Amino acid sequence: MAGTAKALSRAAFMLSQRSHVSVSSAFRTRTAPICLQQTTRRFSSSPFTYLPKDADEPQETESFRLADIPEYSVENFTDAEKSMYELMSSEERAVFDAENKRIVEMWNDPVRRAKEEEAIDILADQVEKESKMRFEDVREKNRGFWAEEEEDEFANAEDGDDTFNDDEITSMAHAEMELHREVREYARIAAWDMPLLSNLTKPFELPKENQILRFRYTSYMGEQHPAEHKVVVELSSKDLVPKHLTEQQRLTFLKLVGPRYNPDTDIIRMSCEKFSARAQNKRYLGDTIKNLIKEAKEGESFADVPLDLRHHKPKVHYTFPDSWKMTETRKRQLLADRQLRLEGEQQRITIVDGKETILHAIRTLPALSQNPHLHAAQEKGAVKETAARARGIARPRR
Incomplete structure (x- = not known):
């Protein structure tokens, strides 16, 4: 709102400062003061009339003329130019001196200089016609009514950045590609350059007596x-x-x-x-x-001071017992022990057959061999009675 009010007040002030339109005295009912007639303006839709401005007074312009170049001499060179001139050979110096003298004579001669400038202009026109270069002014960006007074010089023209077409890989993918290139570079070095280092090998030599460090x-x-x-x-x-x-x-x-x-x-x-x-x-x-x-x-010998070795913590080095060393006798003993263990494992693996055990007991025990069925019935009844007692006993709660 403040910006709108400011813009309207500025427009009203500009309209009030324009020249007063003359009105016939026959239509005037009241004579107004002269100062009021000059400072006030009646708003109308009719076009305004302005007097043309006076032309600016012509200003005297000095004729611009390029100064002549002094005569060519090595004494006019700077220290850097002299050092470079001394590095040239005699033939190069002769060519260099002749070319510089020709340029100085041409520049100091107005006629020759005008011809050279005309030739340069002709070449420039020819290049311009062939290249068809167009120099267009960058249009200012219309920022709208609310940004008229903002001095934002960066928003007047486009940035000129390349248009992103969404056909490029991401930054993380570029990083992976760079890592892949680095790995391939080191692989090439390992394959082609590192084998050549064998040509630079030197035989080992013991350090000399004076090389103690x-x-x-x-x-x-x-x-x-x-x-x-x-x-x-x-x-x-x-x-x-x-x-x-x-x-x-x-x-x-x-x-x-x-x-x-x-x-x-x-x-x-x-x-x-x-x-x-x-x-x-x-x-x-x-x-x-x-x-x-x-x-x-x-210096002082410190003979009365003992050598302090408290900073050193000696490490205990354990020696391998001689009895643990592998000998031929020890090998035979280990093989015999291993064979005994295997035989015991094989005997333990055999499955016990219950029927064969019962038949063997009937044949060998005299009590079972006389009445085998009676003994079997008694054993079966004892098992049932024990199971019934076990069901009747209530298990204590944990």
Whole structure:
């Protein structure tokens, strides 16, 4: 509503500022003040009449003329141009100088320059006729009455994006395709490039006496990892004796190293990842070991301080008993035990036949062999009586 009121008030103000239409004095019943006649306007459907505006005064325009180019000279070159000019051969310099002198002479001659410009215009017209290029102005988008005063410069023209035709795969499918391409790339490397690495193999050589430090690096293939710049160094304390340290100085060196010493393997291990480059970390470790050796030689010996090994937790290594080792006698004993177990299993599997057992009992037992039917009837009656008693006894509730 506020925008509508503002638009209507602006239109009314513009109409009131237009020139007053003259009316014949014969039709005037009341003379109005001059100021009122100039500032008021009677609304009418008749067209308005405007006086033509005066033409603008002509302004003096200075004749534009391109300045001449100074004569060609190597002294006018910049430092970069001089360095490139010095890299040329003598033949290239001669061709370069002749071409630049020709261009300068042509530019400073107005007649030749006009001919060249005319030739350029003819070529441009010919290209324009052949290519049939059309330069159309982008029409402003009609944003409607309610958005007249909105300064939205991004909504005046179309974005120009490609029309989506719903015939493309999704972003997730593109990611799967990229993963498939990467796998195929590594497969090609494994098939064609990695076999060529055998040409670069070198025979193994034992480290020399002066190579007592062993550095270890960690690399992550195909990615950048924050642990890549970490460097680990290992050395044996016995390699320092007797070339670098004495036995007493070696003990002092171990005391200075502290918990970095492993008494089981006699290995001293230190690492560094302070710096962002491997070379800096390696240099720092080398300087640290050098300073420790110097301190063990020249510093205090700490002879009254015992070597502290509380940081090391020894592991229990169990030895395999000799009685458990497989010998020929042990093999024969195991085979005999296995055969006995198989025979026992076979005897246990045989099914007991009840009829055969009863006939065997009748033949062998004298009480059953004299009256077998009587004994069978008595046993049957005893079974029925026991079953009847069992039904009469009420089972206790749980």
